[in-house]
Amino acid sequence: MNSLHIKETLEETENKRVVVALYDALSCLDVEKVQKLLAADLEWWFHGPPSHQFLMRLLTGTTDKGSFNFIPQSIAAFGSTVLVEGCDPLRNITWVHAWTVTADGIITQVREYLNTSLTVTRIGPTETSSDFGPHQITSLHCPSVWESSLSSQVGKSVPGLVLAI
Structure with missing residues (x-):
């Protein structure tokens, strides 16, 4: 295993630790810990029905304790991106x-994606192309690196989106 791969693995492990700490802090409503983990100007992107903005209401303090519990069922990291998936079957x-x-x-x-199937792809040059410019667009390779697996549990058809990292 080369040192670059080890470094990425350590970075991903640390990033997963940070995100798990956030979910732990959210579950016990530890506002001080949440504030330490989140940037004051957190950028938010939401896909789902407005009535399902449970995380936003939890982070802004406009929800009651226990109104929605985010319990991670799978966690994966790809560099600085950490993907967490969960389900509320009820x-x-x-x-x-x-x-x-x-x-x-x-x-x-x-x-944040609610009742949405998500496929994550990694965009970048192929192993044979060393340059990433407009003239190399045909050399791009976009492998699927992760797919949500719980969307089938809601018992209805859900939209599918692709997230490129």
Whole structure:
């Protein structure tokens, strides 16, 4: 295993630790810990019905404790992006959060998907192309690196989106 791969693995492990700490803090409503983990200007992107903005209401303090519990069922990291998936089968809701974590352990962005199937692809030059410019667009390779697996549990058809990292 080369040193670059080890470094990426350590970065991803640390980023997953930060995101798990956030879910732990959210579950016990530890506002101080949440504030330490999230950037003050957290960038938010939401895909789903407005009535399902449970995370926004939880982070802004406009919800009651226990109104929606985000219990991660799978966590995967790809560099600075950490993907977390969960499901509330009683409400027929699945969710995916794509968090962006900085090198200093601060979460700066969240993309939230409710009742949406998500496929994550990695965009970049192929192994044979060393340059990434407009003339190399035909050399791009976009492999699928992750797919949500819980969307089938809601018992209804859900839209599918692709997130490119």
